[in-house]
Each structure stands twice: as structure tokens, then as C-alpha cells.
Amino acid sequence: MRLLIRMTRCTHGVKHIRPRLLWLGHRLTLSAALRGKRPSLPGPSTPTCPFSTSSSPRPGVSVLTRSPLRGFCLLHPPTSTGRGPRTLTHSPVAFASSSSTSTPAGSVKEDTEDGQTPTTVPLEDVKRILRLAHPERWKLAAAVGFLSVSSAVTMSAPFLLGQVIDTIYTTGTDTETMTASLTSLCIMLTGVFLCGGAANAARVYLMQTSGQQIVRNLRASIFSSILKQEVAFFDRNKTGELINRLSADTAVVGRSITDNLSDGLRAVAQAAAGVSMMFYVSPSLASFVLLIVPPMAGLAVVYGRYLRSISKQTQDALAQATQLAEERISNMRTVRAFGKELSEVNTYIQKTDHVLDLAKKEAVLRAGFFGVTGLSGNLMILSVLYKGGLLMASQHMTVGELSSFLMYTFWVGISIAGLSSFYSELMKGFGAGSRLWELLDRKPELPLSEGLILPVDQLKGRLEFCDVSFAYPTRKEAPIFQNLSLLVPAGSIMAVVGPSGSGKSTLVSLLLRLYDPDTGVITIDGHDIRDLNPYWLRGLIGTVNQEPVLFSCSIRDNIAYGAVDPDAVTTEDIHQAARDANAYGFIQTFPKGFDTVVGEKGVLLSGGQKQRIAIARALLKNPKILLLDEATSALDAENEFLVQEALERLMEGRTVLIIAHRLSTIQNANAVAVLDQRHIAECGQHTELLGNREGLFRRLMEKQAFLHEEQKRALR
Numbered sequence: 104m105r106l107l108i109r110m111t112r113c114t115h116g117v118k119h120i121r122p123r124l125l126w127l128g129h130r131l132t133l134s135a136a137l138r139g140k141r142p143s144l145p146g147p148s149t150p151t152c153p154f155s156t157s158s159s160p161r162p163g164v165s166v167l168t169r170s171p172l173r174g175f176c177l178l179h180p181p182t183s184t185g186r187g188p189r190t191l192t193h194s195p196v197a198f199a200s201s202s203s204t205s206t207p208a209g210s211v212k213e214d215t216e217d218g219q220t221p222t223t224v225p226l227e228d229v230k231r232i233l234r235l236a237h238p239e240r241w242k243l244a245a246a247v248g249f250l251s252v253s254s255a256v257t258m259s260a261p262f263l264l265g266q267v268i269d270t271i272y273t274t275g276t277d278t279e280t281m282t283a284s285l286t287s288l289c290i291m292l293t294g295v296f297l298c299g300g301a302a303n304a305a306r307v308y309l310m311q312t313s314g315q316q317i318v319r320n321l322r323a324s325i326f327s328s329i330l331k332q333e334v335a336f337f338d339r340n341k342t343g344e345l346i347n348r349l350s351a352d353t354a355v356v357g358r359s360i361t362d363n364l365s366d367g368l369r370a371v372a373q374a375a376a377g378v379s380m381m382f383y384v385s386p387s388l389a390s391f392v393l394l395i396v397p398p399m400a401g402l403a404v405v406y407g408r409y410l411r412s413i414s415k416q417t418q419d420a421l422a423q424a425t426q427l428a429e430e431r432i433s434n435m436r437t438v439r440a441f442g443k444e445l446s447e448v449n450t451y452i453q454k455t456d457h458v459l460d461l462a463k464k465e466a467v468l469r470a471g472f473f474g475v476t477g478l479s480g481n482l483m484i485l486s487v488l489y490k491g492g493l494l495m496a497s498q499h500m501t502v503g504e505l506s507s508f509l510m511y512t513f514w515v516g517i518s519i520a521g522l523s524s525f526y527s528e529l530m531k532g533f534g535a536g537s538r539l540w541e542l543l544d545r546k547p548e549l550p551l552s553e554g555l556i557l558p559v560d561q562l563k564g565r566l567e568f569c570d571v572s573f574a575y576p577t578r579k580e581a582p583i584f585q586n587l588s589l590l591v592p593a594g595s596i597m598a599v600v601g602p603s604g605s606g607k608s609t610l611v612s613l614l615l616r617l618y619d620p621d622t623g624v625i626t627i628d629g630h631d632i633r634d635l636n637p638y639w640l641r642g643l644i645g646t647v648n649q650e651p652v653l654f655s656c657s658i659r660d661n662i663a664y665g666a667v668d669p670d671a672v673t674t675e676d677i678h679q680a681a682r683d684a685n686a687y688g689f690i691q692t693f694p695k696g697f698d699t700v701v702g703e704k705g706v707l708l709s710g711g712q713k714q715r716i717a718i719a720r721a722l723l724k725n726p727k728i729l730l731l732d733e734a735t736s737a738l739d740a741e742n743e744f745l746v747q748e749a750l751e752r753l754m755e756g757r758t759v760l761i762i763a764h765r766l767s768t769i770q771n772a773n774a775v776a777v778l779d780q781r782h783i784a785e786c787g788q789h790t791e792l793l794g795n796r797e798g799l800f801r802r803l804m805e806k807q808a809f810l811h812e813e814q815k816r817a818l819r
């Protein structure tokens with residue numbers, strides 16, 4: 104290159120500006136081709152150039168007969184035996200297997216073959232993308248206007264700079280005349296460049312702000328659509344994938360409509376203008392260049408694509424390593440408890456080794472690519488200079504024209520590289536768009552807010568499961584309930600017991616209408632819950648889970664979350680709920696009191712404290728019906744007493760279905776339902792059930808008493 108510069112300077116006396124432009128143009132063209140992208144300066148989409156400006160068939164409510172035991176339950180023999188597989192659904196951490204890549208029906212579409220890009224685009228998708236941009240049309244139109252101005256300035260710059268060079272090297276004029284015309288030309292050019300710079304800044308600002316506005320609207324719609332989906336949808340779709348739609352895909356679509364479109368338009372305009380100007384400046388040199396550039400550009404594009412596919416494999420391998428790291432770090436307590444730090448580090452190292460292997464392969468390809476394109480770029484410049492030099496020697500070209508010509512060559516190279524990336528980015532945008540439309544268009548299988556709203560003051564709270572059969576949508580082959588019937592009279596406490604995995608929590612999920620039964624009905628005061636407005640229904644029900652989920656915000660906000668309108672909740676309401684939940688005392692011991700932030704999933708609180716905050720949250724809701732899942736984890740005696748007392752206060756005057764793990768809870772309940780083999784195996788008062796020596800309840804209790812003994816012995 105140095106030799107080139109020297110040669111150019113010696114032959115024609117062109118000063119430093121030209122070699123620098125040549126070198127810069129050459130570097131930019133290469134890196135752009137490599138990335139399959141238009142080269143850019145730091146900052147959005149700015150050209151790099153010193154002068155650039157640019158119901159089931161309702162089986163009918165079966166006739167219920169009162170149970171001889173206590174009148175609450177209908178017992179149905181199981182129609183088949185066997186249990187569904189067990190999944191840990193509460194606190195225990197199960198790590199996702201990286202091999203589970205299948206996409207069950209109902210899940211959102213996986214990325215296309217290369218991870219992102221479709222090959223064909225339905226017209227409807229194009230229209231949707233345009234509709235997205237519609238609210239921003241005026242800003243976008245103004246941006247395109249500024250783009251035209253800045254591109255015009257960019258493309259006139261080489262010509263004008265050529266004029267400057269010719270003014271400098273015009274022979275036969277005296278120094279004074281040359282200085283005067285050089286000064287006026289430079290002042291004029293400064294004005295033109297200023298306009299171009301301002302137009303480019305305006306274009307970038309308008310494109311960026313409208314792009315962000317489009318992305319924001321899209322994200323709001325996607326998030327709203329995700330949150331409306333039925334719970335089974337979340338069983339099928341991984342959280343990470345949905346988050347990816349929300350963050351990455353929306354950004355890709357936004358970029359595709361704004362930056363990418365403007366870059367594409369500019370690339371087309373600049374390529375056309377550049378080629379025209381090359382012919383204008385020197386038709387013979389332009390014909391020569393057009394013979395050698397297309398095959399070279401074609402090769403660079405093909406190689407660039409191959410390189411990108413290798414690069415994608417590296418990124419995928421890295422994503423797997425990152426997913427492992429993310430999951431292990433967020434579940435650090437489990438890793439530590441099992442003493443798995445070293446083995447996790449080793450697994451991570453294996454994954455990063457795989458990344459390294461792929462990265463090395465990529466490095467070899469990149470090195471080859473840089474070497475070959477660097478050489479061919481230099482050879483091309485050399486041939487243009489050679490041919491141009493000959494034309495200059497035969498007086499068919501001036502030094503200014505050759506300089507202009509080289510600059511146009513450089514711009515055309517950049518524009519062609521930009522066009523290739525424009526197409527692939529546009530396709531990525533459509534690919535991301537089609538995944539988003541799928542989410543946006545998805546109608547939730549369970550409605551959110553349609554149906555009957557009953558007068559709350561007339562509501563008694565009588566719950567009934569009538570001949571309910573159910574299997575989780577993701578495991579249709581493993582029924583959880585078959586013809587299950589259960590009656591919970593208004594204002595009574597029903598304790599549900601049963602072996603692990605028998606479906607106790609599933610009862611709660613069905614009552615909350617997180618899932619609908621496959622057959623049979625669930626009623627509240629005789630109304631099929633499928634006829635009721637789900638929002639209203641859930642407003643009626645309070646829940647406290649085994650492992651309560653708190654959000655990473657203040658205690659105050661976590662308690663207020665239970666209220667229908669958290670903004671209308673007064674400090675006194677929150678304090679009262681906390682007092683009733685036996686939480687006030689420990690909250691006051693925290694330096695920030697109710698403003699204490701509880702950490703991710705309430706990690707900064709103890710199990711008993713979390714339980715009491717969750718009880719306060721449920722108290723604030725003042726629900727007619729309570730669904731409780733008693734904590735199985737051992738609380739210390741004081742905590743257990745406080746939680747129990749709070750729960751009793753919470754249960755007063757409500758219909759309660761409680762998944763019971765403690766003898767005291769079972770004893771205090773009005774009735775006990777024993778779940779087994781997909782139906783209610785036994786139901787009645789605690790003492791009655793215990794009287795049946797062969798009964799399941801008695802066996803369970805004996806086992807529990809035995810376990811308690813074991814626990815006590817272990818503690819001693």
C-alpha cells in the first residue's frame with residue numbers, strides 16, 4: 104500500500120488526502136463485505152467517510168346424593184389404575200435438559216432453519232409490517248427526505264472534491280487566482296457538507312425515535328398477548344423463548360422497518376448514483392471496473408454467508424453455555440446444597456471448549472477471508488490506478504477525475520455490500536415478525552374476561568366438583584382425575600389429603616380455572632365456573648401456596664398486590680393485614696420496615712416470613728373462597744405457631760379448601776377428602792375416617808405419625 108501511495112504521489116503529485124481515502128475506502132469495503140453489512144461509524148447507521156453526510160359437552164350436572172359419611176362427597180370407584188408421572192412443581196429445582204428441543208402443538212414457532220431467516224415472505228406479513236410503521240409514517244417520511252439530502256451530498260462529494268484537487272493542480276494559473284478559487288470552493292463545500300451533516304443527524308434521530316416507538320408498541324402488544332394466554336400455553340413454551348420474542352424479535356422487526364429500510368434505500372440510491380457518476384467521470388474506466396467488481400463482490404458475498412453460518416454455530420454453542428451458567432447461578436443454593444460447584448464448572452468448561460473449537464474454525468475461515476479479500480481489494484485498486492494512470496498519461500483524465508472516480512468506486516463497493524446485508528436483515532425482520540404475529544394472533548383457549556358476574560353479597564361460596572375428568576394438556580395420556588366428585592358446603596373447611604402426585608394441587612388449579620376439566624363441571628353456588636367471568640372468579644378466590652411467590656419489590660407492594668386496586672390501598676390497610684397475618688412484628692424489625700425489598704422470589708426472607716406476607720396479601724384481598732396449600736417445609740415451632748394462627752384468622756367465615764400436611768389442620772377441618780387413584784377415595788370427618796381400619800386415610804395418618812416420630816428422633 105505504501106508503495107502505491109508513493110507511486111501515486113510521484114507520478115501525479117497528489118497529496119496525502121487521496122491515499123488516505125483510498126486506504127479508508129478499501130478497509131471499509133472489506134470489513135463491510137466480511138460482515139455482510141454496510142460499514143458504519145460508531146453511532147447509528149452513519150456512513151464512514153470524512154465527508155459523509157449521509158366445555159366439554161357438559162355432561163350435565165350429575166344428580167348428587169349426600170354422602171352417608173358427612174354429606175359432602177360422592178365416591179366413585181376408579182375406572183383404571185396407575186398414576187401419572189410425577190413432576191416437582193414447588194420449591195425443588197429441576198434443571199432443564201438441553202436436549203428437549205421438540206415443539207409440542209400449541210407452542211410458539213421455533214426459529215427457522217438457520218435460526219432466524221425465512222426464504223419466502225407472505226404478502227400479508229409485508230402488509231403487517233407496514234401497518235406497524237403506519238403511526239410513525241410522517242416521521243419516517245421526513246427521515247426519508249433527510250436521507251435523500253444526505254445521500255445527494257455524499258454522492259456529490261467525490262465529484263466536488265475532485266474539483267478541489269483539479270483546482271490545486273491546474274497548471275498555468277497564478278497562486279493568487281488559485282488561492283481565491285480554492286477558498287471559495289472550500290467554503291461552498293463546507294456549506295454543502297454542513298447541510299449534509301445536519302440532514303444525516305436529523306435522519307438518524309427520526310429513524311431511531313420512530314424505530315423505538317414501533318418497538319415499544321410491539322412489546323406492549325406482545326406482553327399483553329402473552330399474559331392473556333391460558334396456563335397450558337406456559338407449560339408448552341419455555342420462558343426464555345417468550346422473553347426472546349419480547350426483547351430480541353421486537354427489536355429485529357423495529358430495526359428492519361427503520362434503520363434497515365433506510366440503509367437499503369440509501370444503498371440503492373448510492374449504488375445507482377455512484378455508477379452513473381463513474382460513467383460520467385470516465386466511461387472507459389467505469390466499463391473496466393464494472394468488468395472486475397461484480398465477480399469479486401459475488402465471491403465475497405458467498406464466502407461471507409458461509410462464514411456467517413459458522414459464526415451462527417459458534418453463537419448457538421455459546422448460548423447453550425450461557426443458558427447453563429444462567430440456570431446454575433440463579434439456582435445457586437441448590438448447586439451449593441448438593442456440593443456440585445466443581446462438576447458444574449467442569450460441565451461449563453466442556454461447553455466453552457466446544458465454543459472455542461468452533462471459534463478456532465471460524466478464525467481460520469476469517470483469516471483466509473481477510474487475506475483473500477485484502478489482496479483482491481488491493482489488486483483492484485492497483486488495476487484502477489494503473490488503468491487510470493494510463494488514461495491520465497494520454498490526457499484522457501485529470502488527477503481530480505481519477506480521485507473522484509476512486510471515491511465513487513469506494514462508495515459503490517460499500518453500497519453493494521450494504522445491499523446484500525439489507526436483504527438478509529430484511530428477511531430476518533420478516534422471520535422475527537412472523538413469530539410475533541403468531542403470538543399476537545393467538546387466541547387464548549380459556550377466555551380472560553367474558554362471562555357472568557354475580558352479586559358478591561348474595562354469594563354463599565358453595566363449591567362442587569361433579570364427575571370431573573381431567574388430564575393436563577401436555578400429558579393427555581396420563582389422566583389425573585376420572586369422574587371425581589366433591590362437595591364443599593359454603594363456609595366450611597375441607598382438608599384434602601392424599602399421596603404425593605395424586606392431584607391435590609390440580610384441584611386448586613381447576614378451581615382457579617387455570618385449566619378446564621375435560622368432562623364434568625365445577626360449580627360455585629350452582630353456577631358452572633365456565634359461565635362465570637374468570638377475572639371476577641379469581642377476584643373471589645384467595646390463594647396461599649406451599650412456597651409463596653413474592654416479587655422483587657417492597658414488602659408493602661407485595662402485600663398490596665393482593666388488592667383488586669393496589670393504588671387504592673391505604674397504609675393502614677397494609678399494616679392491619681400484616682398485623683392479622685402475624686407479620687407486623689418482624690417487618691418492624693427491618694431497618695426499612697414495609698419498604699424492605701424482599702429480593703428475587705423473596706429470597707431475603709425466611710420461609711415462615713414469606714408465608715406470613717402471603718397470608719397478609721390474601722387477607723387484603725378478603726376473598727369469599729380460600730385455597731390453601733399448607734407448607735410442608737418444617738418451620739420452627741414459633742414460626743409454625745405464628746403461621747398457623749394467621750391462617751386460622753384468614754380462614755374465618757370463608758369456604759376453605761386446604762391441602763393439608765399437618766394433623767392439627769386435618770383435625771380442625773369440617774371434613775377431609777382423601778385423593779387417590781384419580782378420584783376421591785374417602786371423604787368424611789377426621790374421626791370417622793380414622794375409624795375405618797382398612798381405609799386409606801388411616802394408613803396415611805399412620806404413616807404420617809410414623810414420619811413425625813422419625814423427624815422428632817432425628818432432631819433429637
Ligand SMILES: Nc1ncnc2c1ncn2[C@@H]1O[C@H](COP(=O)(O)OP(=O)(O)OP(=O)(O)O)[C@@H](O)[C@H]1O
Pocket residue numbers: 186187188189190191192338575576577578583601602603604605606607608609610
Ligand atoms: N403443568 C403440568 N403439566 C403436566 N402434568 C402436571 C402438571 N402439573 C402437575 N402435573 C402432574 O399431575 C399430577 C398431580 O400433580 P399435583 O401437583 O396436583 O399433585 P399433588 O397431589 O399436589 O402432589 P404433592 O403433594 O407432591 O404436591 C402429577 O403426576 C404431576 O406430575
